[in-house]
Amino acid sequence: MKGLKRLLLSLLLVLLLMPYLQTRCRLVHEPGLYGISKNAPLPTLKSFTWKSWFGNIFQEKYAASVKDNLGLRNTLIRINNQYDYSLFRIIHAEGFIAGRKGFLYEEDYIHEFTGRYFIGKATLDRKISRLKAVQEELRKRGTRLLFIIEPGKASFFPEYIPARFHPGQRSLTNMEYMKQRLDALNAEYIDLNSWFLAMKDTSRYKLFPEYGMHWSIYSVALVTDSLSRYLRERYGATVPGFTVAGIEMSKVPRDSDRDIADMLNLVFPLPAVAAAYPVIRFDSLKPTLRVIGVADSYFNNIYYDYAPHLFANTEFWYYNSTLYYRDSFGDTKVDHSNLTEKFRNTDVILLMVSEINAHCGFWNFIDQAYVALFPPVADSWCYRYENQIRNERWWFRGMVKQAAAEGTTLEQAIRRNAAYAMCVDFDKLENKTHTDSLVRVIYDIRTIPAWLHKVWAISKEKDLPLQECLRSEAEYVLSQRKM
Secondary structure, three states: OHHHHHHHHHHHHHHHHHHHHHHHHOOOOOOOOOOOOOOOOOOOOOOOOHHHHHOOHHHHHHHHHHHHHOOOHHHHHHHHHHHHHHHHOOOOOOOEEEOHHHOEEEHHHHHHHHOOOOOOHHHHHHHHHHHHHHHHHHHHOOOEEEEEEOOOHHHHOHHHOOHHHOOOOOOOOHHHHHHHHHHHOOOOEEEHHHHHHHHOOOOOOOOOOOOOOOOOHHHHHHHHHHHHHHHHHHHOOOOOOEEEEEEEEEOOOOHHHHHHHHHHOOOOOOOOOOEEEEEEEEOOOOOOOEEEEEEOOOHHHHHHHHHHHHOOEEEEEEOOOEEEOOOOOOOOEOOOOOHHHHHHOOOEEEEEEOHHHHHHHHHHHHHHHHHHHOOOOOOOHHHHHHHHHHHOHHHHHHHHHHHHHHOOOHHHHHHHHHHHHHHHOHHHOOOOOHHHHHHHHHHHHHHOHHHHHHHHHHHHHHOOOHHHHHHHHHHHHHHHHHO
C-alpha cells in the first residue's frame, strides 16, 4: 500500500513539474493555437525598473509573458476546449457558435438573418440612393460600379441555427430592405444570395461548408465563372474564361472550408465530411480589365486564385480600409485622398458585401465616393460618427444591446450615441457643418435644466413635439451668434 501511495505521489509531482520542465527544456513540440498570431516574449527581469514596479507595468508584462510561455499551455487549452465542445457544444472562439447537426456559424450572421442588426430604413434609403447616384456618375465617366450581394450561411442553412436564436421569428433585415430600394431605383446589382438558395437542392456539391464561415471553395468557381460572363456580356470587357478540368473529392475540408473548425483549437479533429475541389484551367487570353474590389473576406478566394488570370490589375480594398497584396496582408491603409483619380484609372469596381456585413453600410465607400464625385457635398460629423459605430463591431454590438434594453430602435440608439460622441469631441473637430452645430446646441439645452424646462414649456403651450421646439431654439441661438 505504501508503495502505491509513493507511486501516486511521484506521478502527481511529475505532473506538477511538467509545465515547468516544458517551459525550460521544451521536451515536446506543441503546435500553436490557431488565431493567435503572436505571444508575449519570454519572461525576463531586464525590463525591471522601480518606476515600472510601482506603476504595476512590470507585473502586468511579466504575468502576460509567464502565461503565454507556460509549458503545455496550448495542450491544456485544447483539452479544455475539447471537453466543453464534446460535452456541451460550447465554443471558446469568440463570435462563433455550434449549430445543429455539427454545423458551425459565426454568430453575427444569425443576427443579420433574424433582423436584430437592422440599421433602419432612413439610413439605408440614404445609402442606396447614393449608391445609385454614384453608379450613374461613374458610368458617365467610363467606370462601372457593380454591387454584388454575397450569400450568407445563416440564410442558406437556417434549419441548423440553434433554437435559442429563434430563427423562425424574423423581422425585416438589411439585405431585404436594400433589395427593395435597389429595385425601386433600378440600380445595378447581382443577388448571389438568392441564386445560392435557388441552387440549394440541385447543386451536386456543397455551396456552403459545415465547418466554414464563407462560401465553399467549389462555389467560388461557380460565382467567378458567372461574374466573368456578366462582365463580358454586360460591359463588353475582355475577361479570359476558364474550365473545370476535374473535381477532387476530399474527406478533409481545406483552407476556408474549415476556417471555423481551425479556430476551435480542439485535441481531436471534427468528423470527416466530403468536400469538392475543382481543378481549374485558365484560357491563354491576355486580360485587360483594371479592377478594384471593395469587399470583405469572401473576395479572398477570387483575389488570390482567379483575379491574376482574369484581370490585368486588381486592387483589393478589404473592408474599404486595408490594401491587400498577394504576397502579404500588410498594414497598408487604403488612400482615399483622391478617389476621382483612382476611379479614372479603373474599369470596374466590384462592391461585394456578404450578409454578415450588411449593417456596415458598404464600409463608408459609397459615402466617400459620393462626396468625391459631387462637390461641394460634405457629410456632417454626426453622420460620420454613425458610420463609425456601424463599422466598429464592439461599438455596434453595444448599441444593439442598448436598443434592446431601452426598447428603442437600433437606428435611434446609433444616432443618439453618435450625436453624444460628436458633442464630446466638438471643439477639436474641423469643418463642422450646420447640422453639427445644431446638434451641439440641442445637447447644451438638454444638459441645462432651466433651459430645457423653458423649451419644454413652449412645446406644451404650442402643442408641438419637444424635438421640433429644441431644433427651433437651436436655430435661433445659432442665428444670434452670427449677428
